Amino acid sequence: MLTNVLDQSAEYLFSTRHERLDLWCDLLQRCRDWVAASCCDAKEQKRREVVRIGQHLQTLERYHAYPGQRLMAIFEQRIGEHDDVGTLRLARRICSSLLDSSYRHDANDWEPADDLPDASAARYSINQPSAQLRPYFELLIVSSDASSTWAQKQQDIRNLRRHDDAFIYQPIIVGTYEDALMAVMLNPDVQVVAIHDGFQRNANLSARLRVMLDQYQSLVGSETYEDPSLDLSVALKQLRPELDIILLRDRNIERTAGNPQMAFINRVFYEFEEPMEVHLCVVEGIANRYRTPFFDNLKRYAQRPIGTFHALPIARGKSIFKSNWIRDMGAFYGANLFLAESSATTGGLDSLLEPTGNIRQAQLMAASTFGAQAAFFVTNGTSTANKIVEQALLAPGDIVLIDRNCHKSHHYAAVLTGAYPLYIDAYPLSEYSMYGGVTLASLKQALLNLKRDGKLERAKMMVLTNCTFDGHVYNPLRVMEECLAIKPDLIFLWDEAWFGFARFSPLLRQRTAMHAATELRKRLKSPRYRQQYTEQCTAQDAFTDEEMQHNRLLMDPEHTQVRVYQTSSVHKSMSALRQGSMILVSDDAFAQTEGAFREAVFTHTSTSPNQQIIASLDIARRQMNLEGYDLVMRATQLAFVIRKQVNNHPLISRYFKILDVADLIPEPLRGSKIASYVHDKAHWSTLSQAIINDEFFLDPTRLTLSCGHAGFDGTQFKQLLAGRYNIQLNKTSRNSVLLQTNINNTRSDVAHLIQVLVQICRDIDDSIADDENQALQLRSRVTRLVEDLPALPDFSCFHPEFRSDALENTIEGDIRKAFYKAYDLEACEYLKLSDSMIDQRLENGPPLVSANFVIPYPPGFPIMVPGQVITAPIIDFMRNLDVQEIHGYSSSQGLKLLKPEHIE
Ligand SMILES: *Cc1c(COP(=O)(O)O)cnc(C)c1O
Numbered sequence: 001m002l003t004n005v006l007d008q009s010a011e012y013l014f015s016t017r018h019e020r021l022d023l024w025c026d027l028l029q030r031c032r033d034w035v036a037a038s039c040c041d042a043k044e045q046k047r048r049e050v051v052r053i054g055q056h057l058q059t060l061e062r063y064h065a066y067p068g069q070r071l072m073a074i075f076e077q078r079i080g081e082h083d084d085v086g087t088l089r090l091a092r093r094i095c096s097s098l099l100d101s102s103y104r105h106d107a108n109d110w111e112p113a114d115d116l117p118d119a120s121a122a123r124y125s126i127n128q129p130s131a132q133l134r135p136y137f138e139l140l141i142v143s144s145d146a147s148s149t150w151a152q153k154q155q156d157i158r159n160l161r162r163h164d165d166a167f168i169y170q171p172i173i174v175g176t177y178e179d180a181l182m183a184v185m186l187n188p189d190v191q192v193v194a195i196h197d198g199f200q201r202n203a204n205l206s207a208r209l210r211v212m213l214d215q216y217q218s219l220v221g222s223e224t225y226e227d228p229s230l231d232l233s234v235a236l237k238q239l240r241p242e243l244d245i246i247l248l249r250d251r252n253i254e255r256t257a258g259n260p261q262m263a264f265i266n267r268v269f270y271e272f273e274e275p276m277e278v279h280l281c282v283v284e285g286i287a288n289r290y291r292t293p294f295f296d297n298l299k300r301y302a303q304r305p306i307g308t309f310h311a312l313p314i315a316r317g318k319s320i321f322k323s324n325w326i327r328d329m330g331a332f333y334g335a336n337l338f339l340a341e342s343s344a345t346t347g348g349l350d351s352l353l354e355p356t357g358n359i360r361q362a363q364l365m366a367a368s369t370f371g372a373q374a375a376f377f378v379t380n381g382t383s384t385a386n387k388i389v390e391q392a393l394l395a396p397g398d399i400v401l402i403d404r405n406c407h408k409s410h411h412y413a414a415v416l417t418g419a420y421p422l423y424i425d426a427y428p429l430s431e432y433s434m435y436g437g438v439t440l441a442s443l444k445q446a447l448l449n450l451k452r453d454g455k456l457e458r459a460k461m462m463v464l465t466n467c468t469f470d471g472h473v474y475n476p477l478r479v480m481e482e483c484l485a486i487k488p489d490l491i492f493l494w495d496e497a498w499f500g501f502a503r504f505s506p507l508l509r510q511r512t513a514m515h516a517a518t519e520l521r522k523r524l525k526s527p528r529y530r531q532q533y534t535e536q537c538t539a540q541d542a543f544t545d546e547e548m549q550h551n552r553l554l555m556d557p558e559h560t561q562v563r564v565y566q567t568s569s570v571h572k573s574m575s576a577l578r579q580g581s582m583i584l585v586s587d588d589a590f591a592q593t594e595g596a597f598r599e600a601v602f603t604h605t606s607t608s609p610n611q612q613i614i615a616s617l618d619i620a621r622r623q624m625n626l627e628g629y630d631l632v633m634r635a636t637q638l639a640f641v642i643r644k645q646v647n648n649h650p651l652i653s654r655y656f657k658i659l660d661v662a663d664l665i666p667e668p669l670r671g672s673k674i675a676s677y678v679h680d681k682a683h684w685s686t687l688s689q690a691i692i693n694d695e696f697f698l699d700p701t702r703l704t705l706s707c708g709h710a711g712f713d714g715t716q717f718k719q720l721l722a723g724r725y726n727i728q729l730n731k732t733s734r735n736s737v738l739l740q741t742n743i744n745n746t747r748s749d750v751a752h753l754i755q756v757l758v759q760i761c762r763d764i765d766d767s768i769a770d771d772e773n774q775a776l777q778l779r780s781r782v783t784r785l786v787e788d789l790p791a792l793p794d795f796s797c798f799h800p801e802f803r804s805d806a807l808e809n810t811i812e813g814d815i816r817k818a819f820y821k822a823y824d825l826e827a828c829e830y831l832k833l834s835d836s837m838i839d840q841r842l843e844n845g846p847p848l849v850s851a852n853f854v855i856p857y858p859p860g861f862p863i864m865v866p867g868q869v870i871t872a873p874i875i876d877f878m879r880n881l882d883v884q885e886i887h888g889y890s891s892s893q894g895l896k897l898l899k900p901e902h903i904e
Pocket of ligand 1: 380381382383384407409465469495497498569579581
């Protein structure tokens, strides 16, 4: 059934934990077959399959506390004794415990099923009433002792448990550097690593694990230190930055503790110190990460008897629960919502506008978890987060380089700040009526043009969407490096509204803004990079534009400033309430900007921010810190399952396809040549190369389902899924819909989706089976949807009146001036799309100039912005557009234009 579990398919590099679960399920099935087989030969053959899978599992199980070496030994013993029924029974017990994680709390799961003495349960003392289940984790010990001593050592550690520990944990012991890396990658339950001096190098890994390890090591970097424990700690932190690390040394511990390179180590112990001290340190480390300063206080606040005389009648809920008419509100939401409402900033509730207490602490913890220097909570969505960042850093007349397809908050921010947007077009994917990302070549060209025209000084900021709605992921490190080589103080705003979760995948993290900012700083400090720059800089200064385009440019380590901002709609990819968003800052010059930043926060933040949204941001941080790694793996795994099921299904794949890497990223932007997530075999190294080097990468969790071949346009299909099948999905394009897996999805959701797609395909088959007419209609619908596609109109230009100079090729424009011009009704006129006047003016002038933003959904980006000259391709696109929702355009009035006599 799962014949490819042992191959190198992409999903298992992204989602290591699932390979193991899949193998256990596979093993269970084979045990059943073994029991069921009747003749001797068949039985022996089935047994050998059990042995084969079992051996592979052995190599993985040493990285997990459960089932552990003891149960695994019994398992092997039963196979050896040809005890098919006993093997099956044990496999079933282990499997079910792994699937529902009951081993975390049920001591019986740790005993072989059929000889369960009651007393043994107490030995592990992990049984507890389910209402007060303590959170569970695993402690990885990297040991230098002989493996024969490990079982006793594990037991000694378990004996340290106390009833009043807030958490419960199980120890795992490994003896080598490689095993330690594998353990933290394969086992998401590992939260703390205790490293003893003197562990070995070079583990005895199976060939397949070795390949896997190589990919992880390629993410770790090549820095080495004199100290093996430090090497290992750094590598582990690169893979999973949230881990707590404890060093146990037999000498020089004072020197270690004072070493600034080791600042990230949680504690250093003298090897022979009280084990209880280490135990307490382990538990305390987790308690610190578990802490949610704002939420914890809000819970306390809600329990206090408080009389309120401030302006928030809903607080405490008395007017609701006693109401004759709105009691159902109280019943629906429950008392806590109202007990937790307050407009006070006293009682320890802190102020979002000027946090000094627990909001400040919560933000500091978020900064650390998300890899930033500072984090700011925003309770009005990333729409507001973007405006805050842009207002803080841009002044009227500044130039902001910006992806024309970016979220509308950026266009409106340009209106608010008076900065001149310089729109750069992303590469088009006309076949699917959507855009990809902006190529590095276009970004560099835009900067070089500004330099040529003497305007580079005014270019303050670059704004890019990472990842895009459709899953195009930039290479922020490369983009920033090369743009900084041209403009060393350029500020970057990466709109990672969808991509906040990426931090918790060691693979996707490589492509986040915060990670890239940290790496940029490392490069700027590295003697090797300085050397490279010195060697290249004379040549680089003399490069022609052409050469600038085609060579990798290096940053000047003397003059480059790393100034990176990231906004994240926490509510879109993590467990925050709607509108919960964060601004993450990694800015060398933040001290200079801080005042303006504060003003921008004051401008856009409500004076009555919602307490529950703030609390949910605090909680989302806790969750991602402690289980983000696991959850993101799970979401990624489901995405791969959907990709495979749809694209390989004999019926579904006739009408539907999840677009693959090669469909969405043109080959020149894929140096690795990776083409597919579902077809390639043996390509882990291609995959890790793609992640590190390719100009664009496809986020596997964003699934563009092409539905044109089934005769549906995106909107129709979305309505069908929602109306008839209760499946809600993300956005649509002309001939596709976007599905997305997130940390909330389960395998049952996937099964439901597949079932529905099969049903829809059957319906199509039935409808055309004996009806030639229907078949013809379907074919013509398909042609219209997948072939007759309107060309996507690129940005044209601003009318000269709205440019800052008379240069012919000026792209950036004074969008604010045009925007406010339209407030003068006298200056505006309307023309209907069908009016032949439009064609005449396109032909003979005067030019048509848009008075406002026109944003059709889909595709969801502005086809026109205020002050933009409307060209024939734009009119064609509008005339062919068959969507209902067009913001800024009323079909009864027509296009809103600025009158020529008011702008000439
Ligand atoms: C959704 C989105 C936003 C706005 O975020 P909200 O939290 O909905 O305000 C900004 N940018 C991008 C790319 C988005 O997808």
